[in-house]
Amino acid sequence: MSQRAAALALLCALEARAGEQAIVRRALIVAFNGSDRPGTPALRFADDDGYRWRETLERLGVETVLLAAPDADTLRLEGTRGEPVRVPSWQGLEAAVTSVAKKNRADRERGASVDVLVIYVGHGQTDETGRAYLTLLDGQLDQRALYESVVDRLEADFVHLLVDACHAGGVVGTRGADAALLEELKTALGREQLKARPKVGALFAESEEGETHEWSRIRAGIFSHAARSGLLGAADVNRDGFIAYSELDAFVAASIRGVKSVRARLRLKTSAPLLDSNRALTGPAPVGPTLRVPSSAGWSRLSVEDGDGVRLLDVNRQEGERVVLSLPPRVAYWLRTPTGEARVGAAELSGTFALAAAEIGTRGGVEESYSRGLFAMPFGQAFFEGYQASQDAAPLVAQGVAVHEELPASAPTRSDGAWFGLGLGVGVQVMGAPLNANGVSAGVSFAWRTDGPWYLGGRTGWTFASGTLDGASIHRLTAGALVGWRGWSSIAPFVELGPQWVPTLVFRVAQTQGDLTGFGGRLALGAQGSAAFLRGLRLALTLELDAVRRDGARPLATLAGVELSVTF
Secondary structure (H helix, E strand, O other), X not given: OOHHHXXXXXXXXXXXXOOHHHEEEEEEEEEEOOOOOOOOOOOOOHHHHHHHHHXXXXXXXXXXXXXXXXXXXXXXXXXXXXXXXXXXXXXXXXXXXXXXXXXXXXXXXXXXXXXXXXXXXXXXXXXXXXXXXXXXXXXXXXXXXXXXXXXXXXXXXXXXXXXXXXXXXXXXXXXXXXXXXXXXXXXXXXXXXXXXXXXXXXXXXXXOOXXXXXXXXXXXXHHHHHHHHHHHHHOOOOOOOOEEHXXXXXXXXXXXXXXXXXXXXXXXXXXXXXXXXXXXXXXXXXXXXXXXEOOOOOOOEEEEEEOOOOEEEXXXXXXXXXXXXXXXXXXXXXXXXXXXXXEEEHHHOOOOOOOEEOOOOOOOHHHHHHHHHOOOOOEOHHHHHHHHHHHOOXXXXXXXXXXXXXXXXXXXXXXXXXXXXXXXXXXXXXXXXXXXXXXXXXXXXXXXXXXXXXXXXXEEEEEEEEEEEOOEEEEEEEEEEEEEXXXXXXXXXXXXXXXXXXXXXXXXXXXXXXXXXXXXXXXXXXXXXXXXXXXXXXXXXXXXXXXXXXXXXXOEEEEEEEEEEEEX
């Protein structure tokens, strides 16, 4: 590509990126194990892939609709996570398209740009005439229906198709079909067909034998798992927080390049939208569980699993490069390398952890080829540049500033957006007057909280009320412990409670009274900002219950209030 052409491509991409922050992303996911051809067994993990795709994209800030018919094993594992799924039938698909299109239309009318990812995981077949189609519960989604009944009806600015079409199962099942199906898939998803739709891009995988694969060890299709790993941050070679087609293409290519078995080897087919080859598939990820692997880490190959053994992602970073991985929410994660493993709680992801020795074994045929070959090739800037050159692809344009710089160990990223990672909070509060007196009191508070979704901490406070009790002024001190829970979103909800000591003093002109043995409890609920938005701010509605001695009795006093604080 000439320097002039590269410059023009750069200018076009920069112009297209001007409205990037206004992009709304949605996803329509269809995952179906079943086959409509006698003698073709059902798949094992297409439904699992559907759930994995949903939670991956939701972690990345994408609103999703999932159509799936989960089997009993998948329901046991996934049934409690996320919204209920829709049936992968024609009626379910049409209803989902109509719903998504309505939201897209409203967003575009208010000036937003809308992207939709359409993901299919299931059986691909051909009929007696050679017509290729994707299988639904009660019908067939062929090329014409895919575009006219789905893509064109979505009313989106850009549509991204990811197809993981399948055939038979087994320990290592096959996903794909015969040569006729692949030729028609290439026609349906290839660049020639997409010229008529310059805002539509596509990715799908094939093997030299006309198949793509699923693997029981990761309960997923190989292409789907590699693509999800890349979107969760492993493919972000320029660290701008966005994943472009070229980045995902190169990452998946690196991930599958080490597979030597002809039966297992895959090739990725990628066609970025002609109108904008740098259009991002996802990004940037909202605040949530994040694993930062520094350039100085003593290992490169890493798998992340949850407590149920579900493989969430894999990465093999190039030596000397760092990577930032956005993880689907879990209480804890298993991090595994070829030689070690560690269980790391969600609140501990920003720290360091030691790996214990792990036992890893492989067994037989294609599975051994996957065990040794998948993610064997390190991915980083050098591989990406070489791969781009081999593809004669347009240059990758950063879609914002680099957001994944390494942070010093003294300032870890916290989920509450703490300015310096200390967890110290300073606030102002207004509440009812103590001792059931009329009026209000106001004051300041100081707190310290640990990080993570579940946290512990301590809090002290002082409030002052003047002239509310027979002309006296009341000074109320508090000191106590607290336990709480916070969400992971940019403006995250939280709730916390705890017991507290409540010494209270009443000052009159000629007399001072008080109770240093008062006690009570505190409940607070509200919302907090993050490093991305309203950083470190917390707004809480509070309800405090005091038991302070007065006139020989200890009546309960209820104080409702509001508190605004900032965390450092």
